[in-house]
Every structure is written in C-alpha cells, then in structure tokens.
Amino acid sequence: MLQTCCRPFGRCFGKRGGDNLLWHLDLKPHASGDYSFAVVQANSSLEDQAQVFTSPFATYVGVYDGHGGPEASRFINNRLFSHLHKFVSEQGGLSADVIKKAFNATEEEFFHLVKRSWPARPQLASVGSCCLVGAITDDLLYVANLGDSRAVLGRRVSDGRSHPVVAERLSTDHNVAVEEVRKELEALHPDDSHIVVYTRGVWRIKGIIQVSRSIGDIYLKKPEFSRDPLFHQFGSPIPLKRAVMTAEPSIQVRKIKPQDLFLIFASDGLWEQLTDEAAVEIVYKNPRAGIAKRLVREALNEAAKKREMRYEDIKKIEKGIRRHFHDDITVIVIYLDRHHGSSKVKGNIVDCTSAPVDIYSYYADEAEEPLRPTP
Template sequence: MLRACCWPLERCFRWPGAAAGGDGLLWHLDLKPHASGDFSIAVVQANSYLEDQGQVLTSPSATFVGVFDGHGGPEASRFVNNHLFPHLHKFASEQGGISAEVIRKAFDATEEEFLHLVKRSWLSRPQIASVGSCCLVGAIADDVLYVANLGDSRAVLGRRGPDGRAVVAERLSRDHNVSEEEVRKELAELHPDDSHIVVYNRGVWRIKGIIQVSRSIGDVYLKKPDFCRDPLFQQFVCPIPLKRPVMTAEPSIKTHKLGPQDLFLIFASDGLWEQLSDEDAVDIVFKNPRSGIARRLVRAALSEAAKKREMRYDDLKKIEKGTRRHIHDDITVIVIYLDHCRGASRSDGSILDCTNAPVDIFSLNAELGEPS
C-alpha cells in the first residue's frame, strides 16, 4: 500500500550553487509528479545544523507530505523523518487504509519510540531530553485530505474564489504556539494552580518561560517531570519545577474533502510564515509558474527577512549558517498541486496517468548534502 523506495537525494535536489543565483544554503526540487498533480520542494538552512526535515511520498493511489521542524538540536526532527512514515505505513496496512485514527497511532508510536531513545541514551547525552520537533503531516487518498499537526508549522490551501478568477487562502492546521491567545487560555485551564505556566520572556510568550510551542515530538523534560528533578540533567539544563507535563504529542487532525475548487496546498515550517502571510504565500503560488514555485516562496521569505534588517537579498546570501539564524529560521516549503487524478491535465498539457505511477519517497534526511 505504501511501499517506499528511497532515491538518492542528489536525484531529487539541486545542490548548492547549481541554480543560477544560488546562495550556497538553498536546495530545491523544482517539479515532480504525484498521484494527483505536481509537487515542488525548497529548503534553506539558517542554523549551524539544519533542524528542518521534509518528505514527500508518492504512490499510484496516495500522496504523503511531512514537514518536521526541530528545536534544541536536529536529533528529534531527524528521528521523526526516519520513523513516522514507516509507522503510518504499518497502521494503514493493518487497518485497510488511511484515517485520522491511523495518523494518530503513527504519531503516538513515533513519540513513544523517541522517548525510549532518550531513556537509553540520556545518561551519556543528557541534552537529548530537551530536544524536540514540530510535526506537520498531510495525506491525500481518494480525494480526501488529512492534515495532522504538532507545533507551529502550517498547511494552507489555495482554492478558487467565488468569482472563479481570484484565489482564497484557507488555513488547514492549527498553530500550537502560545503567541496565540487561544493556546494560552488552553494551558491556563489545564494548569489552574500554576500562575507561571505561560510567561512573557524575551519579547514573546513562552511555556514556563522556555518554549513557544505547546505540542511536539520529544521535549521529554517538559513531559516527564522526573527528568527535571534528576541532578545529572540539572547540570546541563536549568531546572524547571514541574507538577505535571506542560506539553503534549496529541496532534490536531483536520479532514477535508477535496473538490475542483481546491487548487494547491502549501506545507511549510514556521520560518516561512514568520515572513509571509497565508494570503501572500497563496497569491505567489497562484500567480507564478509551477516549476520552482517552492524556491520562489523561500526567496520571497528571505527577501522579506532581509528587508526587515534593512539589507538586500544579495547581502543576506553572504551570511554564513549559524549567524544567519539571527535574521531568519530554517525554512522548508512543499507545494502540492491538486489536479485530481482521473483524466486531469498536467501543467505541461499532458494527461496525468496515475495507474503506472512509481512509488517513491523524496526525503531531506540528516543534513543537506547527505543522501537519504
């Protein structure tokens, strides 16, 4: 059902400098087919170690998308990149297809396996208990879209407006970030005896003054209070007195029946949405050619980040990873065009034939430059 054959990454992405105007930290896959259209991927690195990971799995009957945005280090996002889709495959095979319950089980299993990894290795690497990852997954099968989310990566649908000419942006995921008043209220209701569950610190709201996202894979020390009380862990991470877990790995899941008015999907880590609104991103995709569209979105975000610092885009390209993190985050963008499988016309004018489509997984694994 979800067999996946891994292609070397160099067959999928252009390497640094391969494209005209490449800045050395931007990688992209301009256009490839999936079961019901085309897709495009682009990634730009800002951190010393790339903390974003991304995947697109294509089969004759389904398309799966993953954007995994790590924090505290790359270990959790890399782990999710390697384990979530296999769990999705396993549970979908057992239950005869994809469903919200299948997705929820895959998230739970991935969280549980990462917890076991932390317990096995944290004595030698105590910091791993403080590593986590946002997790955004999309699944398209039988013209039904499932979007599951932990954290503040975001999925946005571009659909045709009422007049048939304009495009409308519809957000399909919920941001689990305490910058949202609704999320702060949710945490306050769950922790009525803790007046400091959310603290305004360093210019933003943070859970216990530490982290902005309220749901993730990992961040074990904020889910298992015993870690915070351990003297060894306290040598490496500031001790946080917890009465109970303050984060969760329970995804929010939305189901959407796709129709002819649904044109494309944008899945992206928060590095994109910090710079572009939902409407701006959808407008860019709608008004520009398909090939290289994910790269175009990344460059629009980078240009906006440079503008905020009163810089030019060409100036930003000269800044090394690590230092660049002070200007923008790692950014992963995946654009999925929705042509609908049966007899749909492709962007090149040909007819999309889903019956003989190969099964492939396009994966950004570990660091850019390392094949999956």
C-alpha cells in the first residue's frame, strides 16, 4: 500500500543558489544507477509536479505539467502511481496494458471529481495536465506520454562520430505545433474546418490549447460541460460536436542496452529552451551530482539571453511575473549503470515534487492542499 505525505519543496530540498524559486535534489540511488532532480517555478502556483519510485526491482518516473491551474497535476501526483502499483499487482507485472489502465483510471477519477465539484468549482473542468511516465523493470524501459513533456535517452556511439553520445527521443510530442499531430486531428474531425486554428502566434485546437492529449481538460472532452451556462463565466461557449482531446497515451517499450547511458525526463519548459542534443551533451560532459539543476540553469540562461538579460536578473523575478520569461521547468535525470537490480536500493518513492515505502509529494505553496478523490 502506497501512502502519500505532502510537504512543500523547501522543507525537503531547501532553497538553493540564491534563486528562491529553484529546488533540487543532487543525487540519489535507484535500482539501475543514480538520479537527480530539479524544478524551478515560474507560475503563481507551481503547475509542474513530479515523482520517482525506486525499489530493488523497478524504477518509476513521473513528470506532470499542469495547465489552467495546479489541480490536475497534483491529482495525478497523488493517484497515478497508486493505480500503477494496483494493476501491476493484479496482472503479475508491468506491461503497456497496465500503464494504459493506470492512465485511464486516473483520468476517470479526475472526471468524477470534476462532476462532483461542478456546482461549487466549475472551473475544474478547464484544468488539465500533460503526463509523462517512465518505468524500468527487468531490463525493459517503458515510456508513456500525454502532451508535450519529453523523455530523451543519451546513448553512447562508437562509429567515429564527432560526438561520442547521441540523443534519442523516446516520447511523442502531442502538440499541434507538430504537423503530424495537426493532420491527425484534421483526419479525426473531417467535418470541422476549424479544429486547428493559428492564433496568437501558434497553432491551437479550437483556438484554445496546443496539446492534443492530457489528463483533465474535461470541457474539451465532454461537450456538455462547455455548453453549460455555469461554465460560461470562464469564457464563451465552445461549439463542440465531440471530444477534441483524449487521454490515450502513446507508449514505447525498449530493451535497455549497454550503450544506453542516461535518461532525461522533463516538462516542456526545458525543451522550449534546449534541444534534445544540447541537453544530452550537458549531462554527458558534467558531474552527476546536481546535474538536473545544471540543466535547469542552462535553460534559464537561454531564456535570459532571449530577453538580452543575465541569469542573475532572471532569478530575481518573482513567481507569476516570471512566467513572462519562462515556464515552470521540471527535470529528472536517470543514470543507467546497472540493469539487474541492486541490494543498494530499498523500497523508496521520492515525489520530487517522493521516499521509504511512501510517496512524498512536495509542493512549492505550503498553503495549497492537493485535490483528493472522495472514496
């Protein structure tokens, strides 16, 4: 049985390096090596959440990038791994089907929470979250994704290339900035010429949202919610004939190979600033301890350069205002040194936003409690 202990980030990691919106965990062991974690807040309420589960036999990683508010990402942080463990136990092991069941159960729970809360909190129907999960067990790596958070592998090559390590993307970006995603939506909605609209400098579904898959965003999945007059206080009615988003994850399964060195799991706040190749190069060339923090700082440096500023200037900007310069950024780096478990690691979940036989959820805003499903 997994239990959840909620703590603010600062109480777990401390606020380091002069930036009071940046938290990090330098290095901890997992079954196949070490991992490092870092997050920097930009929004008024931190909308990113993340967690790492470690045991002698498996390592699970989750990165949940919320939008419209923090409620959906916090809900996933509280529920998804519990569902994952339940289905693993019921079906005798991890599989792509088990992961899909855990995603579907989390989506259904959040949907029922929105229904129960509708009269008092209709705005919950407009809250959603991307959801990226990695799982390592029996030398197999599973990567499941909704939205545009991303998992990238650093892999050693020995074919005479100038770079001894290459980046291999392991997840699919479900974002209509990608032409294939736009074509997929247009094919699914042939009777809707405005399913994807270019507005405010980017492509958006119905002119509203860029990601095509998520947990939550109920008003774009259940048309009756967007038609309800109670919801119209948050915006104009949206003429939907059917759902325009889904919670069906794309899942990749890959055998871990000796040349696979490390994995980077991160919300799109990192990938908006760094290419896959740049992030892999940084991890490969630098010490392990604090490597996730280094990636976050490199991303902030890039964000600063775009505004002709310095990192020292960026880190003085308060949450909320800082969102004009960069997004919330969460990074988890997983090193792959051992592929057969290790007695070095005891059962441990660190919600990096996770520790022994518990899940720890760390939130930046201590006063804000996560939504919990009613039994």
